[in-house]
Amino acid sequence: MISTPRGGEPSPVRVLLIEDSKGDARLLREDLEISTTPFEVTHVLRLDEGLARLEQSPFDLLLLDLHLPDSQGFATFEAAVQRAPGIPIVVLSGLSDERTGAQAVQNGAQDYLVKGQIPPGLLERTLRYAMERSRSSAALRSSEERYRQFFEEDLAGAFIATPDGAMLACNPAFARMFGFDTVEAATARSVGSYFPNVDEAVAMREAIRVGKKLVDHALPLRRADGTPIHTIGNLIGGFSPGGDLQEIKGYLFDDSERRQLEEELRQSQKMESIGRLAGGVAHDFNNLLTVILGYADTVLEQCEPSDPRRADVEEIRVAGLRAAALTQQLLAFSRRQVLQVRVIDLTDVILHLKRMLTRVLGETVDLVTTLSPNGHVKADATQIEQVLINLALNARDAMPEGGTLTIATRPLRILPDAARKPSGPPPGEYIELSVTDTGHGIEPDVLPKLFEPFFTTKKSGRGTGLGLATVYGIVKQSNGEISVETQIGKGTTFRVHLPLSRESVPEGAREDSTGTDSGGAETILLVEDESAVRFIASRLLRSKGYSVIEAVNGPDALDQSGRHSGVIDLLITDLVMPRMSGREFSEQFLRLRPGTPVLFISGYTDDDVVRDLIARGGAAFLQKPFEPEALARTARRLLDGPRAPSPLVGASSSGD
Numbered sequence: 001m002i003s004t005p006r007g008g009e010p011s012p013v014r015v016l017l018i019e020d021s022k023g024d025a026r027l028l029r030e031d032l033e034i035s036t037t038p039f040e041v042t043h044v045l046r047l048d049e050g051l052a053r054l055e056q057s058p059f060d061l062l063l064l065d066l067h068l069p070d071s072q073g074f075a076t077f078e079a080a081v082q083r084a085p086g087i088p089i090v091v092l093s094g095l096s097d098e099r100t101g102a103q104a105v106q107n108g109a110q111d112y113l114v115k116g117q118i119p120p121g122l123l124e125r126t127l128r129y130a131m132e133r134s135r136s137s138a139a140l141r142s143s144e145e146r147y148r149q150f151f152e153e154d155l156a157g158a159f160i161a162t163p164d165g166a167m168l169a170c171n172p173a174f175a176r177m178f179g180f181d182t183v184e185a186a187t188a189r190s191v192g193s194y195f196p197n198v199d200e201a202v203a204m205r206e207a208i209r210v211g212k213k214l215v216d217h218a219l220p221l222r223r224a225d226g227t228p229i230h231t232i233g234n235l236i237g238g239f240s241p242g243g244d245l246q247e248i249k250g251y252l253f254d255d256s257e258r259r260q261l262e263e264e265l266r267q268s269q270k271m272e273s274i275g276r277l278a279g280g281v282a283h284d285f286n287n288l289l290t291v292i293l294g295y296a297d298t299v300l301e302q303c304e305p306s307d308p309r310r311a312d313v314e315e316i317r318v319a320g321l322r323a324a325a326l327t328q329q330l331l332a333f334s335r336r337q338v339l340q341v342r343v344i345d346l347t348d349v350i351l352h353l354k355r356m357l358t359r360v361l362g363e364t365v366d367l368v369t370t371l372s373p374n375g376h377v378k379a380d381a382t383q384i385e386q387v388l389i390n391l392a393l394n395a396r397d398a399m400p401e402g403g404t405l406t407i408a409t410r411p412l413r414i415l416p417d418a419a420r421k422p423s424g425p426p427p428g429e430y431i432e433l434s435v436t437d438t439g440h441g442i443e444p445d446v447l448p449k450l451f452e453p454f455f456t457t458k459k460s461g462r463g464t465g466l467g468l469a470t471v472y473g474i475v476k477q478s479n480g481e482i483s484v485e486t487q488i489g490k491g492t493t494f495r496v497h498l499p500l501s502r503e504s505v506p507e508g509a510r511e512d513s514t515g516t517d518s519g520g521a522e523t524i525l526l527v528e529d530e531s532a533v534r535f536i537a538s539r540l541l542r543s544k545g546y547s548v549i550e551a552v553n554g555p556d557a558l559d560q561s562g563r564h565s566g567v568i569d570l571l572i573t574d575l576v577m578p579r580m581s582g583r584e585f586s587e588q589f590l591r592l593r594p595g596t597p598v599l600f601i602s603g604y605t606d607d608d609v610v611r612d613l614i615a616r617g618g619a620a621f622l623q624k625p626f627e628p629e630a631l632a633r634t635a636r637r638l639l640d641g642p643r644a645p646s647p648l649v650g651a652s653s654s655g656d
C-alpha cells in the first residue's frame with residue numbers, strides 16, 4: 001500500500017501535524033517513531049502555518065487538532081479541507097468535543113481520535129487505514145470519472161433505457177444526433193417516440209430479450225422534429241440473475257449520409273441505364289422517321305395540288321415530325337445530343353426568351369427576373385432555352401390559379417469544404433440559374449422519379465413526362481448539376497449549376513442556317529448503312545442536280561473513292577455504322593482526299609472526338625431524322641464554305 005521506491009526501503013509517509021500543544025505533539029511523535037511504518041512528521045503550532053506548509057510541499061496525510069490558537073472547532077477542518085482537497089485528514093479532538101470530530105468524519109475526514117485516549121498502536125493503524133481508504137475512494141472516483149468522460153465524449157450516441165421504454169441516460173452525441181438541444185430533453189422522451197411507430201420499439205425489445213443483443217442492427221428512427229434518421233446500432237440487454245431483462249444499453253451511429261449517397265448512386269445508375277435504353281430506341285427511330293418523312297415528302301411532291309390524298313400524306317408528315325420531336329427529347333435525356341456548345345451569356349439567353357415565356361405563362365402568372373450581370377457559361381443556347389421553357393411550363397402547370405415565376409441567376413463559388421455533400425458539384429465557380437414558382441409543390445414520394453422519362457403526374461394527354469428528363473440530360477451534358485427544393489402548397493425551386501466561363505461571348509454567335517439555294521452539280525460521296533435512308537438521301541440530292549456515289553459502309557466507300565478518278569466535293573456519312581465507324585472512315589478518307597468538307601448525319605454520337613470537332617466547326621452535323629430539304633441546304637452551305645484543311649486528321653491528336 002505504501003509506495004516503495006524500486007528495490008529500496010519503503011519511503012516514509014509524510015505527515016503534517018497541526019497541534020498547538022507541544023506536549024500532545026511530542027506524545028504523538030513518540031508513538032509514531034516506534035511504529036513499523038516509517039513516518040516523517042512535520043509539526044506546526046498554528047493553522048495558518050499549517051496551511052502555508054501545505055502550499056509548499058506535498059504531504060500524504062494531515063493530522064489536525066481542531067482547537068488551535070487561530071481557529072476553533074469544525075471551522076478548522078473546513079479550512080484545511082479547502083486548502084488540501086484530496087489529502088486524507090485525521091482530526092484530533094478533546095474529550096469534550098467528540099461530536100465535532102464525528103461531524104468532521106461525516107464531512108469527509110477519514111477518522112477522528114480523542115486526545116489522551118490513544119492506546120499504543122491505534123495511531124499507526126488509524127493513519128494507515130485513513131490512507132488506504134482515501135486511496136481507494138480516489139481510485140474509484142477517477143475510474144468513475146473516466147467512464148463518465150468516455151460516455152460523454154463518445155462519438156456514438158449512447159443510451160440506457162428500461163425495458164418499458166423510459167430513458168435512464170444518454171450522452172451528448174445521442175442528443176445531438178437526434179436534434180435535441182440538451183441531454184435532458186432527449187432523456188425526457190420515451191424510447192417508443194424515437195421509432196416511427198411503437199410496434200417497432202416493442203419488436204426491438206423482444207428481439208433483445210430473446211437474443212440478448214443486437215449487433216450492427218439497422219434502426220430507422222425519428223429525430224426530435226420527426227424527420228427520419230437511419231442509424232446502425234449495437235444493443236445489449238442487461239439481465240437480472242433470474243434472467244429478466246432489466247435494461248437496454250445501446251450505441252447508435254448515424255448512417256443517414258451513407259444511405260443517402262447509396263440512394264443517389266442507385267438513382268444515377270438507374271438514370272444512366274434508362275438513358276442508354278432511350279438513346280438506343282431514339283437512334284433506331286430516327287432512321288425510321290427519316291424514311292417516313294422522306295417518302296411523305298416524295299409523295300407530296302408527286303401529288304397535284306388538287307389531289308385528295310394530299311391531306312392524308314400531310315397527316316403522315318405531321319405525325320412523323322411529332323415523333324421526331326419526341327425522339328429528340330429522348331436523345332436529350334440520354335445526353336447523346338450533338339450540342340452546339342459556345343460561350344453564351346445566360347442573362348442574354350433569358351432576356352431573349354422573356355417575351356416568349358410571358359406568352360407561355362399566360363396572364364395569371366407574373367414573370368420576375370433577377371439576373372446577375374455576368375453569366376457566361378459554355379453551353380448550347382438553344383438547349384438552355386429548352387431548359388427554361390420546360391421549367392416554365394411545369395411551373396405554369398403547378399400554378400393553375402396564377403402566381404409568380406422567378407428566374408434568377410447569380411454567381412456561386414463552391415469551396416473545397418469537407419462538410420460539402422460528396423455527391424454535389426465539385427468545388428469551383430458556377431452560375432446558378434434558379435426557377436422558382438409559387439405553385440402547389442411536389443409530393444415527397446414523387447421526388448425520386450421526377451427526372452425519369454415518361455414520369456408524369458398529369459392527366460393523360462396533358463403531360464408527356466419528358467420535360468424534366470430533357471432538362472436533366474441537357475444540364476448533365478453541359479457539365480452542370482440540377483437540384484430541386486419544394487414545399488407543399490408553397491412552391492418549388494429548380495436550381496441549375498453551370499460552370500462559369502471566363503471567356504467572352506464570340507461575335508455573331510447565333511448563325512442562321514436557313515438558306516434558299518440548295519441545288520448544284522458537284523459530286524457527293526454518301527455513306528449510309530441503312531438502305532432506306534441512303535435511298536431517300538441520294539434520290540433527293542440527285543433531284544437537286546448532284547452526282548452521288550453511294551456506299552453502304554466505310555470499306556465500300558474507300559473502295560469506291562479509290563476507283564473514282566474525279567473530284568469528290570463533299571462527304572456525307574453516317575456515324576454509327578457496322579464494320580467501321582463514320583469517324584474512322586472519314587479519317588482514312590481525308591488522308592486520301594484532304595480538305596474535303598464532311599457532313600455527319602446521325603441520330604446521335606457517342607464519339608467525343610467527333611462531338612468536339614463539330615462543336616469547334618471542324619465538321620458539320622445534321623441530326624436524324626432530317627427533312628430532305630435540310631440535307632440539301634446543309635450540303636450546299638458546305639460546298640460553298642471555306643475549305644478547312646483536313647480537320648479530322650489533326651483532330652484526334654490535337655488537345656485543344
Ligand code: ADP
Nearest residue numbers: 394395398441456457458463464465466467468
Ligand atoms: P410533364 O410536365 O409532362 O408531366 P415533366 O418531366 O416536365 O413532365 O415533369 C414531371 C412531373 O414533375 C410533373 O408531372 C409534375 O408532377 C412534377 N413537376 C415538375 N415541375 C413541377 C413544379 N414546378 N411544381 C410541381 N410539380 C412539378
Ligand code: MG
Nearest residue numbers: 393394467468
Ligand atoms: Mg413538363
